Amino acid sequence: KNEVEQSPQNLTAQEGEFITINCSYSVGISALHWLQQHPGGGIVSLFMLSSGKKKHGRLIATINIQEKHSSLHITASHPRDSAVYICAVGLDYGGSQGNLIFGKGTKLSVKP
């Protein structure tokens, strides 16, 4: 069983739509990360969160520690949001920074 599960695997949306990507995990974590990877490109960190909600521009990330679940929302989606979004969890090593375990990613395509 994968320790980090993302859904959906692939997502196609029309420009302007509200998008939600989900991440579930099965281990105790110190923090959860949302990452973005454009085709052929590097990986950019979008959010790191251990509780509640964070917002940056049109992106919102939430986490429910009790349910071991996080969501990444994109409001007013745009074709430049087309990328692979990766959820990763840092394992709980008694509060210290641990290595990341990655989901397989969600490939988002936003059509104009």
Next chain:
Amino acid sequence: NAGVTQTPKFQVLKTGQSMTLQCAQDMNHNSMYWYRQDPGMGLRLIYYSASEGTTDKGEVPNGYNVSRLNKREFSLRLESAAPSQTSVYFCASSEVAGYTFGSGTRLTVV
């Protein structure tokens, strides 16, 4: 610009050849990592270094060696490349505030 720099960006090797992937960060981070990314799989940890002078194996260390030359630099060496090592390799560094990734090295072993 602050960040993680990886070289080279692309490389083609013949089976049995050796090479070293270089990684340097200028953010004064203690922890550094090497990951590989393969189609249909999440990134997997090859080796990591929690601080200068220490290195530890990750999930998929076979066929690789690493050197933490100093706080800035963490290199990954393939002693005898195999086709199964065809992948995209990412270096990363981290502190309490989060992770920073390099732009990746696309390696093909023929």
